[in-house]
Amino acid sequence: MVQLIKPKPHLIATPTPTSTIPVSARTIATESQKDTRKYSWRVLRKNVPWMLMAAPAVVWIFIFSYIPMAGLLIALKDYRNNLGFFGSKWVGLRNFTYLFATKAAREITFNTLFMNFVFILTLLIASLTVAVLIFQIHTHYLARLYQSALFLPYFISYVIVAAFVFAFLSTNDGLVNRTLINLGLDKIQWYSEAGYWRPILTLVNLWKGVGFWSIVYFAGILAINPEFYEAAKVDGASGWHLTIHVTLPLLMPLIVINVLLSIGRIFYADFGLFYQVPRDQGLLYATTNVLDTYVFRALKTTGDIGMASAAGFYQAIVGFLLVLGSNLIVRRIDPDKSLF
Amino acid sequence: MLRTHTKGGFRARTKLGQFAVHLILAVIGVTCIIPLVLIISSSFSEESDIATYGYSLIPRHFTTFAYQYILKVPSQIIQSYGVTIFVTVVGSITALLLMSLLAYTLSRPNFIFRKQLSFYVFFTMLFSGGLVPWYIWLSQGLQIKDSIWSLILPYLVVPWYVLLLRTYFAQLPEEVLESARVEGAGELRIFIQIVVPLSTPALATVGLFCILMFWNDWYLALLFINTAKLQPLQYMLYTILTNAQAMAANPMSTGIRMPISTVRMAMAVLATGPAVLAFLTVQRYFIRGITLGAIK
Numbered sequence: 298m299v300q301l302i303k304p305k306p307h308l309i310a311t312p313t314p315t316s317t318i319p320v321s322a323r324t325i326a327t328e329s330q331k332d333t334r335k336y337s338w339r340v341l342r343k344n345v346p347w348m349l350m351a352a353p354a355v356v357w358i359f360i361f362s363y364i365p366m367a368g369l370l371i372a373l374k375d376y377r378n379n380l381g382f383f384g385s386k387w388v389g390l391r392n393f394t395y396l397f398a399t400k401a402a403r404e405i406t407f408n409t410l411f412m413n414f415v416f417i418l419t420l421l422i423a424s425l426t427v428a429v430l431i432f433q434i435h436t437h438y439l440a441r442l443y444q445s446a447l448f449l450p451y452f453i454s455y456v457i458v459a460a461f462v463f464a465f466l467s468t469n470d471g472l473v474n475r476t477l478i479n480l481g482l483d484k485i486q487w488y489s490e491a492g493y494w495r496p497i498l499t500l501v502n503l504w505k506g507v508g509f510w511s512i513v514y515f516a517g518i519l520a521i522n523p524e525f526y527e528a529a530k531v532d533g534a535s536g537w538h539l540t541i542h543v544t545l546p547l548l549m550p551l552i553v554i555n556v557l558l559s560i561g562r563i564f565y566a567d568f569g570l571f572y573q574v575p576r577d578q579g580l581l582y583a584t585t586n587v588l589d590t591y592v593f594r595a596l597k598t599t600g601d602i603g604m605a606s607a608a609g610f611y612q613a614i615v616g617f618l619l620v621l622g623s624n625l626i627v628r629r630i631d632p633d634k635s636l637f
Numbered sequence: 638m639l640r641t642h643t644k645g646g647f648r649a650r651t652k653l654g655q656f657a658v659h660l661i662l663a664v665i666g667v668t669c670i671i672p673l674v675l676i677i678s679s680s681f682s683e684e685s686d687i688a689t690y691g692y693s694l695i696p697r698h699f700t701t702f703a704y705q706y707i708l709k710v711p712s713q714i715i716q717s718y719g720v721t722i723f724v725t726v727v728g729s730i731t732a733l734l735l736m737s738l739l740a741y742t743l744s745r746p747n748f749i750f751r752k753q754l755s756f757y758v759f760f761t762m763l764f765s766g767g768l769v770p771w772y773i774w775l776s777q778g779l780q781i782k783d784s785i786w787s788l789i790l791p792y793l794v795v796p797w798y799v800l801l802l803r804t805y806f807a808q809l810p811e812e813v814l815e816s817a818r819v820e821g822a823g824e825l826r827i828f829i830q831i832v833v834p835l836s837t838p839a840l841a842t843v844g845l846f847c848i849l850m851f852w853n854d855w856y857l858a859l860l861f862i863n864t865a866k867l868q869p870l871q872y873m874l875y876t877i878l879t880n881a882q883a884m885a886a887n888p889m890s891t892g893i894r895m896p897i898s899t900v901r902m903a904m905a906v907l908a909t910g911p912a913v914l915a916f917l918t919v920q921r922y923f924i925r926g927i928t929l930g931a932i933k
Contacts, residue, residue, distance in 0.1 A: 637760075
């Protein structure tokens with residue numbers, strides 16, 4: 298897929314035949330020929346510093362991104378640490394046959410797709426609501442304070458998130474169970490009941506992301522030409538009518554593009570959320586095991602490189618097709634927003 | 638008459654509406670902050686209170702015991718602070734340098750390989766080899782496992798930030814750069830003396846994103862670090878949060894009985910504090926930065 302760098306044809310100087318044209322013109326022609334040469338030399342001199350400036354990052358990208366891409370072929374090998382990539386035997390699709398024979402394959406695919414789908418939907422609704430609300434009062438000095446409060450969770454690492462989720466849900470000392478007891482209810486074993494974790498993770502994801510996305514949509518609302526609102530007000534619209542009939546339709550392109558780009562990433566789960574927050578509890582895997590955590594555990598915990606690489610390959614290919622598809626649609630709507 | 642009446646009514650309704658909007662936003666805002674309050678409160682609580690009454694949002698008996706306990710034998714936490722600070726400083730500066738130089742080249746309309754180079758860079762946003770080959774290559778090929786470089790090198794170029802910087806650099810007035818070129822300034826000099834000072838908002842945004850990325854990272858340590866000496870702050874916290882045994886085995890726990898619950902939370906405060914402070918002082922840049930990426 299990687300295109301090799303090749304020079305553009307229009308930068309190669311094309312000599313013009315000079316013998317058939319009059320002398321006066323000939324001198325001009327040689328002049329211009331000299332100019333072209335000078336031009337291409339200048340172009341090169343101009344481009345070399347740029348190439349040198351980009352070089353360190355280009356080398357980095359080759360080492361840290363492109364070489365591992367080639368390494369995807371590990372999935373077709375019986376990889377052994379002592380034999381290395383080239384020494385290990387080719388085994389065809391054996392790793393995939395094993396992977397898709399397990400119950401886990403269906404589980405992780407479903408969990409990844411389903412949870413990401415729920416995340417996209419809940420985040421969209423919540424952040425749009427917040428953006429519209431902030432817009433109602435955005436000239437007020439408190440607006441900035443609300444934005445900061447909502448944005449803060451975005452910068453809290455999942456290690457810390459896991460710590461306070463534990464303080465909320467710990468069986469004996471957790472705030473939630475203590476409250477339940479005070480209300481005369483039974484405590485809940487949060488960390489051994491997989492069923493609770495879809496809503497819990499959805500809430501945590503919402504908590505972490507709503508500030509970021511509401512700022513994105515708020516910026517989108519601010520970019521709407523005020524004349525639209527004026528015109529609608531003249532027509533007698535107010536409050537919610539303005540939101541529904543002016544803000545939302547004009548925001549639609551931005552919404553569609555962001556949703557499409559999120560759908561493009563639907564095969565990639567947030568590793569920190571699914572690994573740290575449920576504290577890697579085996580009892581919760583039924584709802585919390587996703588592609589990324591599965592690959593990680595197969596690689597680091599059980600050391601099953603065959604399974605890990607097969608699942609990784611599966612994720613890379615399906616994920617790539619989804620990203621490609623969503624970006625193709627985005628490009629049709631707004632070429633500027635597309636990745637390619 | 639009637640008109641002023643309705644106008645007055647409308648205003649009253651909007652006032653009520655405004656109040657409702659403030660109320661909803663305040664509730665959401667408080668919900669976002671409460672978890673952090675819980676952590677801070679627990680860190681200033683007495684261990685016995687947590688054992689008896691559970692975690693609570695206000696300490697029953699205020700005490701700084703957990704902090705005193707940590708700071709009494711601070712070897713591991715100071716070591717981890719050192720690792721995190723080193724990684725954050727070296728990582729952020731290098732990353733910002735590499736990415737802005739690349740972004741500058743990509744933003745030059747006359748650069749002859751602009752298209753090819755853009756494809757080369759941004760293709761990595763579409764497709765990646767995934768964890769397994771990447772991990773094997775880094776640990777066995779490049780042999781950076783269990784070294785400080787494994788916490789820095791893998792994060793040096795983030796295509797999304799390159800995109801952000803390129804978009805910003807592309808908006809700079811070309812005439813200014815061209816006049817510097819006419820006066821004989823080289824590209825590197827133009828970049829350092831003209832482009833960098835003109836791009837403070839974008840560089841600050843990406844720089845701060847980098848700082849938080851390195852400061853908050855536990856993932857690379859989870860993958861590559863085995864030596865306690867090299868544990869960054871977040872990863873050390875992770876090991877403490879996951880197993881109490883790690884703490885019991887820690888030299889810190891000799892002497893008085895270890896107040897595990899409160900110490901955990903105090904560690905969380907110490908690890909997050911600087912990041913939160915950094916966020917609060919410069920959050921305006923972040924908001925502008927995101928807007929920059931969202932609306933080109």
